[in-house]
Amino acid sequence: MGTAPETQAGTPAKTTSMSMIQALNSALDVMMARDENVVTFGEDVGYFGGVFRVTAGLQEKYGKTRCFDTPISELGIVGIGLGMGAYGLRPVAEIQFADYVYPAFDQIASEAARLRFRSAGQFWAPITIRMPSGGGIYGGQTHSQSPEALFTHISGIRTVMPSNPYDAKGLLIASIENNDPVIFLEPKRLYNGPFDGHHDRPVVPWSRHELSQVPEGHYTVPLESAAIFRPGNAVTVLTYGTMVWVAECAARETGVDAEVIDLRSIWPLDLDTIVSSVQKTGHCVIVHEATRTSGFGAELAALVQEHCFYHLEAPIERVTGWDTPYPHAQEWAYFPGPARVGAALTRVLEA
C-alpha cells in the first residue's frame, strides 16, 4: 500500500511544483534524511549531481560517503550496491543511461535477482537501480533505449517506470523502501515536462501541470498498482512512461473514449486494474516505445488474452517502436507518436 504525505496535525501536506528531476531529487533527499542507510552513487553523481542533475546538492548535504562518484563500470556500480545491500544499507545506484546497463546484466540477472532465493532468505539486495530510458532527445541508439522487457523476464526483480513528478517521487521512495531489487526506469523525455509526442510543438514545462504538485515530505505510491490516467469506456490503452502522454493525446485528438492505464509498476504488475478495464471496454491497445518483438507488450497481450478473451470484441493492437536500433536523425519516424496510436485506437473500434 502507498502511504499518504506526512502532514502536520490537521493541515494538508505542503506541495511544491516540481519537474520530474526535482521530484526524484526530493525523493532521494527525503530518504537520505530519514534513513542513514540510504546511499547513492554512480558516474558523475557526486559533486556534480548527475548529468541530469537528479542527485544535485545531495553530496553537499549528506557528505561524500553517502553520495559519491564511481568509476565508469556499470557492473561495478551494481556489484558494490549488491554488497552494500547485503551489509544492510539501502543503496540507490544510478546507471547514467539505461543503454549502459548491459555490462551490469550478470550482477542484476544472476546475482541481485536471485540472492534472496539462493540463500533461502539469509541475504538479499535491497538495491534500487535508477536509469534514464527512452528517446525523444536525439540520443541515437546509445542514449534512447527502453530495455524494460529484459528485466521483466528475470525472476526476483521489480521494474518500475513513472510518468509524472508525483508518481516519480512516490514510486522512488516506495522502491528504496522495498527489500527487493528494483529497476527504476526514468523516461528522460519527461524529465522537464509532459510530452505528448508532438515534437514539433514548443516544450511544455511541468509547472503548468497539476501532476507537478508534489508533497515536500515523505509519501509513497505503492508498487504493483496501476493508475487510470484517463477514464474511458470504448477502448483500454495499456501503457507506461512517456507513452501515457502520447496515448492521452491520441485519445483527445481522435475523440475515442479511451481509458488510458498507466502501469507504473511494469512487473510485478496490477493485473486487476487491467482486467477490469478490458472487461469493461472490450478493446485493448498496448503502447510502448521499446521495440516490438518480445517487448513487454507481448506479455500484456498474452495476459489480456488469458484473462479477458471472452470480453474482447476485436484483436489486441500493439503500437511500439520498430524492430530496429533507435535511430538518430530519423528519431521521429521511429517514435510511436500520437498519429500511430490514434490510428490504432480507431482501427480497433472499426474491427
Add this chain to the structure above:
Amino acid sequence: MRKQPALQLHVPEPPGRPGGKTDFSYLKTSPAGAIARPPTDVLGANTMETAANLVRVLDDQHQAVGPWAPKLNPKQLRQGLRAMLRTRVFDARMLMAQRQRKLSFYMQCLGEEAMACGQALALQDGDMHFAYYRQQGLLLSRDDVPMWEMMCQLMSNERDPIKGRQLPVLYSYRDAGFFSVSANLATQTIQAVGWAMASAIKGDTRIATTWIGDGSTAENDFHAALTFAHVYRAPIIINVVNNQWAISTFQSIAGGESTTFAQRGVGYGIASLRVDGNDLLAVYAASRWAAERARCNHGPTVIEWISYRASAHSTSDDPSKYRPADDWDHFPLGDPIARLKQHLIQLGEWSDERHETLKKELEEEVLAAQRKAESYGSLLDGRLPSAATIFEDVYETMPPHLHAQRQQMGI
C-alpha cells in the same frame, strides 16, 4: 629491405601433459624467509618485491624462518592442523557419498586446505567472507557450523538450510560470516568490495574478504573489484588462489605466464603479496598483515596464494585427460597438512601417533555427522524440500502471479 618474419600466435601450453612429467621450473619461488615484511601502511606501488617473489615461512626442513614467521603457539598450530585435517576427511567422505549417488555433485579442496583454514585463524567474528566453491575450510574451521547441516546442503535433503535451491557446496552461512556462494565466478569479488565499503561508510570495524581462482581473474568483475577497492581504499582482503588449474585450463591461459597475479594488484595501486599457500604459517602471517591494513584504513590487499589443485576440479572432471597424474607428488610446495605436521613434530608438539588418533577421531565425527544428515534424507530417497517452496524467497512477499503459479503446480 630485410625480410620480416611471419607473425606467430602464441597459445600458452602447460608445462606437462598426460604421459609426461611436469617441469615445475616455471613456478618462481624464493627461499623461505628471504622476502622482507613491509610495514602495513606500505603503498601499493612499493610492493613489487612481495608481489613478484614468494613469501614463505616454513622452509624445506619444516622450520619457521624469516620476518614473516608468525607468533602462533603450539595450541593454535594444532588448531590449524585439526581444521585442515577435518576438511580433508570431510572431503574424502563426501566424495565417496557422491560416488554412492547420495549427492549429485561434489568439489574437494584437496591440497588447498591451508589457505581457508589459515585465514580463518587470522580473522574475527563479524568479518564477511565472499568465497567461491573451494573454501569449505572457512566453515569447517568453525565450531558453530554443524557439520551434519553442511551435509544436508550437499544432500539437498529436508534439512538443507537453503532448501535444495543450490548445487552442493554452494553454501550460505550468514551467521558464520559466509556469504552465499554463486557459481558464475568472480561476481562475489565486487560484491565483497561493496560490503567492505558499506562497513567503512558506517564506521564499523568489520572487514570483508573475497576469494577467486586464477582462472576467473580474467572476468571483468575482478577488474572492477580491484579498481573500486583501490579507489575507495576498501577494507578488504582479495585472495587469488593460484592452484594452477581452472578445470583443464592451465593458469597461463588466464594470463599467468611470465608474470604473477599479485603483480596485477600492484598495477591497480593495491599492496600485493605472493605467498606460499601450502604453508599454514605463511597463510596466517600474510592474512594477519592484510587484515591489519584493512582494519587500520590502509586499504585493500591482494594476496596470490601459490598452491596446487590436487583433486579433480569436481566430481564431473577427469584430470588424467589433460595433466600428468602424479603432478601433486612433484609439486614444489608439497602438501600443507604433511608440512605443518612435520613442523609440529619438530617442535616436539606432535607425533605420528597423535596424528593418527586425531584422524580417527575426525573420521568418526564425519561418519556420525553423515549418519545424522542421511536421517533427513538424500537424493536417493527423494526426501527433498517441498516443490511448493520454490515460489518462496523470489520476492520478499509473494506477488499474485507466483501465488497463481504455485496453485497451478498443484502442491
